[in-house]
Amino acid sequence: MPEDVNALHPGLWPTTAALDDHGVLTIGGVPVSEIAERHGTPAYVFDEVDFRARCAAFREAFHDFDVYYAxxxxLSRTTARIAEEAGLSLDVCTEGELAYAQAVGFPAERILMHGNNKSEAELAAALEYGVGRIVVDSFEELDRLHALVPHFPGSRPRVLLRVTVGVRADTHAYIATAHEDQKFGFSLVGGEAETAIRRVLDDGLLELRGLHSHIGSQILGTAGFEAAAKRLLELRARIAREGAELPELDLGGGFGIAYTPADEPTGPKEMADILRTVVARECAALGVGVPRLAIEPGRAIAGPSGVTLYRVGTVKHRQGIRTFVAVDGGMSDNVRTALYDASYSVRLAGRVSDAAPVLVRVVGKHCDAGDVVVRDDHLPGDVRPGDLLAVPGTGAYCRSLAHNYNQIPRPPVVAVADGRTREIVRRETIADLMGLDVG
Structure with missing residues (x-):
């Protein structure tokens, strides 16, 4: 049972989050009651100051790495601009994400293009814009690049090869991406990685800059990253003994955040120190030089910067079980609970209460039993229709994975800073949905 359901637990909320004299949650100096009145609910609230600070923290901690914001x-025009201003590079994985980078003039040489099944059109768009790195994921993709290069005279794309290193990260199975039984990369165990390296080196059409690994997402510790780095460095050393130097090593992203008080993520500085030390030690043991390192934080920057604001519609007390609190959003604006069994926290945001806390499940308005936003947390026992609820840690993957189940329009993204609000992504309307139906 929580000590105080009215309190803001440290580590879960954006840095500007606070409670005013009436117990109303404020973010960026704006009471959430005002945000709800101006922009409606549900709404994604984006703390611009917090996002900038987290970009700067990663840039400072990993000062000798290339830091690609995932x-x-x-991704929006605003986040792309802020990342660029903070000195970060940008990781995109589709033609659509690349279009956002182009829209704000993000420097092409600081863009890395991902994707496990990039189409010819996507690769052509990357070559046309001149992205700095393409992460190659398959032999078929090598074929597509080889076919495209002659159409871009003078081009010699710089590539990294994604290696499946056989590390099973301590995270949900759907977001563990480096063990053998999944779709990404060239297998290290099966010998595909070495075959791919030799093919690129022999063909000479592409400039092989190095190796890439991504072990998964929402990873709170460092053991998985350390194991992946060791295996990549051993492969790199074998290639070096054959006379080919691979100057870069990208260790991917997946750095976790706190969604509940039980989560204890490793911070940027500690993570940087550990990875830097592990790589240096392994390279010394292998007798090879230290490569230029890169990482790809996304969730760890955007996640804590976002809070989703909901309004309560119905409350059902199931005696001896729990209280079900239904809000005006749900799995269409946050599918992670249903998809990944993700855990979230919730707080009564528009008032303070002295009622005893009760166990609640915050659910949505969709016609699906899996439509759960917060599986287990506590709220004051007098929670009622009309109340505002705030769910922290929703800045990453909630808007990205949002959809229109039951033909519900997606919420806006409302940026807050210095006591002001502005919509950086407007709310969808029924007219938007109908406009796509041309039948």
């Missing part, structure tokens, strides 16, 4: 976590 746009898949949450």
């Amino acid at each position: 746009g898949k976590a949450f």
Whole structure:
């Protein structure tokens, strides 16, 4: 049982989150009651100051790395601009994400193009814009690149090869991406990685800059990253003994955040120190030089910067079980609970209460029993229709994975800073949905 359901637990909320004299949650100096009145609910609230600070923290901690903001976590013109201003590079994985980078003039040489099944059109768009790195995921993709290069005279794309290193990260199975039984990369165990390296080196059409690994997402510790780095460095050393130097090593992203008080993620500085030390030690043991390192944080930057604001519609007390609190959003704006069994926290945001806390499940308005936003947390026992609820840690992957189940329009993204609000992504309307139906 929580000590105080009215309190803001440290580590879960954006840095500007606070409670005013009436117990109303404020973010960026704006009471959430005002946000709800101006922009409606549900709404994604984006703390611009917090996002900037987290970009700067990663840039400072990983000062000797290339730091690619993983746009898949949450990409908009605003986040792309802020990342660029903070000195970060950008990781995109589709033609659509690349279009956002182009829209703000993001420097092409600081863009890395991902994707496990990039189409010819996507690769052509990357070559046309001149992205700095393409992460190659398959032999078929090598074939597509080889076929495209002659159409871009003078081009010699710089590539990294994604290696499946056989590390099973301590995370949900759907977001563990480096063990053998999944779709990404060239297998290290099966010998595909070495075959791919030799093919690129022999063909000479592409400039092989190095190796890439991504072990998964929402990883709170460092053991998985350390194991992946060791295996990549051993492969790199074998290639070096054959006379080919691979100057870069990208260790991917997946750095976790706190969604509940039980989560204790490793911070940027500690993570940087550990990875830097592990790589240096392994390279010394292998007798090879230290490569230029890269990482791809997304969730760890965007996640804590976002809070989703809901309004309560119905409350059902199931005696001896729990209280079900239904809100005006649900799995269409946050599918992670249903998809990944993700855990979230919730707080009464529009008032303070002295009622005893009760165990609640915050559910949505969709016609699906799996439509759960917060599986287990506590709220004051007098929670009632009309109340505002706030769910922290929703800045990453909630808007990115949002959809229109039951033909519900997606919420806006409302940026807050210095006591002001502005919509950086507007709310969808029924007219938007109908406009796509041309039948």
